Amino acid sequence: MIAVVLVGGEGTRLRPLTLSRPKPMLPIANRPFLAHLLDRLVAGGVDEVIFSCGYLPDPIVTTFGREYRDTRLTYVVEPEPLDTAGAIRFAADGRVGDETFLALNGDILAAAPLADLLAEHRRRGAQATLTLTEVTDPRPYGLVLTAEDGAVTAFLEKPGDDCVVGDGPHWINAGVYALEPSVLDRIPLGQRVNIERAIFPTLIGNGLHGWRGAGYWNDIGTPASYVAANVAVACGALGGPTEQAVFAATAMIDGTAIVDGGSVVGDGAVIAAGARVSGSVVDAGAVVEACALVERSAVGRGAIVGVAARLLNGSVLGDGQRLADGATLDDQRVPEAVA
Numbered sequence: 001m002i003a004v005v006l007v008g009g010e011g012t013r014l015r016p017l018t019l020s021r022p023k024p025m026l027p028i029a030n031r032p033f034l035a036h037l038l039d040r041l042v043a044g045g046v047d048e049v050i051f052s053c054g055y056l057p058d059p060i061v062t063t064f065g066r067e068y069r070d071t072r073l074t075y076v077v078e079p080e081p082l083d084t085a086g087a088i089r090f091a092a093d094g095r096v097g098d099e100t101f102l103a104l105n106g107d108i109l110a111a112a113p114l115a116d117l118l119a120e121h122r123r124r125g126a127q128a129t130l131t132l133t134e135v136t137d138p139r140p141y142g143l144v145l146t147a148e149d150g151a152v153t154a155f156l157e158k159p160g161d162d163c164v165v166g167d168g169p170h171w172i173n174a175g176v177y178a179l180e181p182s183v184l185d186r187i188p189l190g191q192r193v194n195i196e197r198a199i200f201p202t203l204i205g206n207g208l209h210g211w212r213g214a215g216y217w218n219d220i221g222t223p224a225s226y227v228a229a230n231v232a233v234a235c236g237a238l239g240g241p242t243e244q245a246v247f248a249a250t251a252m253i254d255g256t257a258i259v260d261g262g263s264v265v266g267d268g269a270v271i272a273a274g275a276r277v278s279g280s281v282v283d284a285g286a287v288v289e290a291c292a293l294v295e296r297s298a299v300g301r302g303a304i305v306g307v308a309a310r311l312l313n314g315s316v317l318g319d320g321q322r323l324a325d326g327a328t329l330d331d332q333r334v335p336e337a338v339a
């Protein structure tokens with residue numbers, strides 16, 4: 001079983017965290033996001049992963065090499081951004097043969113078993129099966145409508161603010177697909193094509209199905225969702241113990257500091273006296289100085305939150321940046337030029 005994983009995006013919504021590393025390499029509970037995804041693929045029976053790379057591929061290749069838990073890893077680099085369908089065609093062309101394969105967005109943290117998706121895809125004899133996930137608030141997403149037998153009947157654009165939140169169920173595209181090689185024939189090679197808008201609608205009534213996956217799901221593409229993913233994993237969303245915080249072995253936490261709410265503290269990070277970190281990510285080598293507060297926010301590698309400073313509500317301090325003593329950042333990012 002082959003899986004194509006799309007890891008070529010620039011992660012612009014997560015800047016400045018993604019200025020020096022690709023989004024799939026950001027840590028989730030002190031492991032690169034891709035390590036969690038690869039664990040899921042291995043559990044689903046995948047024996048080869050093809051990474052479709054673009055932006056900053058070297059950190060991925062250097063970290064994972066050519067094999068992960070006996071699963072072969074192959075890397076292809078797009079000559080230019082090809083969007084989702086174009087990237088899948090470019091990576092899969094001449095590599096998947098005539099077998100069913102998986103295609104996944106490389107920024108989705110989820111728990112739904114891939115073996116169940118594949119079993120349902122084969123049972124239906126589908127050309128393409130989309131994993132669907134249920135959301136309470138559908139307004140940021142496009143909705144996928146299905147018949148009783150799972151056949152996709154329509155795609156709806158983002159419903160907008162007039163939609164009744166919670167009046168569901170609302171099922172959205174979860175970014176994980178089981179595909180037959182015949183789908184590749186619909187995608188022009190070397191062209192920029194979006195699979196959600198240009199390819200899947202042409203398959204309605206022609207073997208396109210939806211599979212309703214269960215369990216945790218999160219697109220880590222925004223600061224708020226990235227922090228939430230860390231907290232969720234720390235609290236056991238993907239299995240394992242439920243923790244108030246996850247600390248790297250080399251992290252230094254003062255005895256008077258408070259770290260809670262599912263926070264994650266990386267290698268060599270320092271949380272100083274009287275500081276509090278709640279529901280946040282403090283990456284490797286970062287420092288939260290005395291009496292500072294970090295709440296539902298992200299502190300990049302080697303960044304410094306100054307004495308009595310406050311980083312709040314989805315704020316982002318990029319790698320190596322400093323928030324001045326006593327300053328407050330609320331739902332903001334330190335400008336990229338500030339060191």
